[in-house]
Amino acid sequence: MRGIPVMAKLSVDDIELEGKRAIVRVDFNVPLDEAGNVRDDTRIQAALPTVKTILDRGGKAVLMSHLGRPKGTVVEKMRLAPVAERLGQLLKRRVIMAPDCVGEEVEGMVSEMRQGEVLLLENLRFHPEETTNDDTFSQQLARLGDVYINDAFGTCHRAHASVVGVTRYFEERAAGYLVLKELAFLGEALADPKRPFVAVFGGAKVSDKIGVMHNLIKKVDGILVGGGMAFTFLKAQGVEIGTSIVEEDKIEVAQTIMMVAESSGVQVLLPLDCVIAQEVEERAETQVVKFNEIPSGWKGLDIGPSTASLFKKALLSAKTVLWNGPMGVFEREPFAAGTETVARTLAKVTQEGCVTVVGGGDTVAALRVFELKDRMSHVSTGGGAALEFLEGKELPGIAALTERS
Numbered sequence: 001m002r003g004i005p006v007m008a009k010l011s012v013d014d015i016e017l018e019g020k021r022a023i024v025r026v027d028f029n030v031p032l033d034e035a036g037n038v039r040d041d042t043r044i045q046a047a048l049p050t051v052k053t054i055l056d057r058g059g060k061a062v063l064m065s066h067l068g069r070p071k072g073t074v075v076e077k078m079r080l081a082p083v084a085e086r087l088g089q090l091l092k093r094r095v096i097m098a099p100d101c102v103g104e105e106v107e108g109m110v111s112e113m114r115q116g117e118v119l120l121l122e123n124l125r126f127h128p129e130e131t132t133n134d135d136t137f138s139q140q141l142a143r144l145g146d147v148y149i150n151d152a153f154g155t156c157h158r159a160h161a162s163v164v165g166v167t168r169y170f171e172e173r174a175a176g177y178l179v180l181k182e183l184a185f186l187g188e189a190l191a192d193p194k195r196p197f198v199a200v201f202g203g204a205k206v207s208d209k210i211g212v213m214h215n216l217i218k219k220v221d222g223i224l225v226g227g228g229m230a231f232t233f234l235k236a237q238g239v240e241i242g243t244s245i246v247e248e249d250k251i252e253v254a255q256t257i258m259m260v261a262e263s264s265g266v267q268v269l270l271p272l273d274c275v276i277a278q279e280v281e282e283r284a285e286t287q288v289v290k291f292n293e294i295p296s297g298w299k300g301l302d303i304g305p306s307t308a309s310l311f312k313k314a315l316l317s318a319k320t321v322l323w324n325g326p327m328g329v330f331e332r333e334p335f336a337a338g339t340e341t342v343a344r345t346l347a348k349v350t351q352e353g354c355v356t357v358v359g360g361g362d363t364v365a366a367l368r369v370f371e372l373k374d375r376m377s378h379v380s381t382g383g384g385a386a387l388e389f390l391e392g393k394e395l396p397g398i399a400a401l402t403e404r405s
């Protein structure tokens with residue numbers, strides 16, 4: 001894996017905040033319920049350490065985020081007021097809600113802020129200029145801060161105004177704690193891993209993870225493939241897979257990955273058996289069959305018990321594990337066991353000193369179902385950004401931060 005000089009970036013700890021207006025790109029893209037209340041405040045909680053340090057050190061926090069995809073116009077349902085309210089509850093102080101994210105009125109409100117105050121700008125994506133990385137819009141945002149902090153790792157792969165354009169107008173562009181943690185685990189821990197280093201891939205699609213597999217293949221000691229994507233790999237070896245999910249146009253890539261792995265001496269473990277059903281249903285009739293005995297009309301929906309044992313054994317001896325993608329349709333009880341085995345095994349090895357890094361929305365959702373989210377070394381918040389980073393790509397939002405001298 002190509003190493004990225006991540007710790008070379010200026011951190012929020014390196015900059016003077018006393019009396020300063022710190023404009024912070026946060027990721028408050030949270031789910032709202034029917035009534036418009038915050039349904040899950042994980043992302044708001046995740047930004048608290050950075051916000052608190054600004055306030056504790058005598059700064060003023062001007063926060064900016066997007067929510068949903070309003071596509072450049074004001075969408076009432078996507079206003080950030082419910083987020084401001086929840087943030088206020090968590091911080092136990094008032095959060096000033098701005099009516100917009102740029103403009104004279106907002107500039108006036110920011111200029112009246114006192115030390116220790118927090119202001120949340122309205123949804124950045126109400127303006128089309130945010131996603132086009134417009135220079136005038138970036139300048140308008142820049143007028144609202146003295147120093148710039150990025151704590152929204154999940155948007156760092158996007159060259160948007162609040163992530164890239166705005167940074168041109170700041171001498172000090174620092175990483176917040178959340179971004180620093182992502183860089184420490186996705187960057188350092190995986191660039192120089194304790195060995196054995198095992199990667200576990202699953203989920204429905206190969207296409208999302210191909211780039212990461214390519215980049216990691218020469219770095220890891222072993223790869224475990226489960227979930228729907230395993231069937232593309234099995235089909236690539238000429239195995240009959242019934243009606244299991246498959247990406248026909250990725251069969252060749254799967255073959256290439258197997259070949260590169262073999263020539264690099266990296267073991268790729270595919271399922272030995274699977275749990276099959278005719279339909280993805282809670283009460284579906286299921287069977288456990290060998291990987292090459294799936295009858296026509298049946299689909300593989302979880303790794304089988306022999307595979308789960310094999311994967312468990314491989315993980316028990318690992319010292320670094322990267323996991324992305326569930327082993328089966330864990331959302332349905334009959335197909336959740338494989339994912340649960342991996343999750344429980346990782347919780348155990350983490351306790352014993354293994355570095356476990358988990359990414360991907362569905363994988364994190366699975367950890368939540370099994371109540372194991374807090375038992376991993378690091379759960380990445382940045383789905384697409386994390387994948388691009390692990391592919392070895394430079395993220396524009398990270399590249400834009402000041403180098404640490």
Ligand code: AMP
Pocket residue numbers: 202203204205206208226227228229245300301302324325326327328329330331360362363
């Ligand atoms: P991804 O976004 O590619 O990580 O895919 C996550 C989704 O893959 C989850 O919602 C799982 O239900 C689904 N999944 C996992 N294994 C299978 C499988 N064998 N067949 C179909 N879907 C699967």
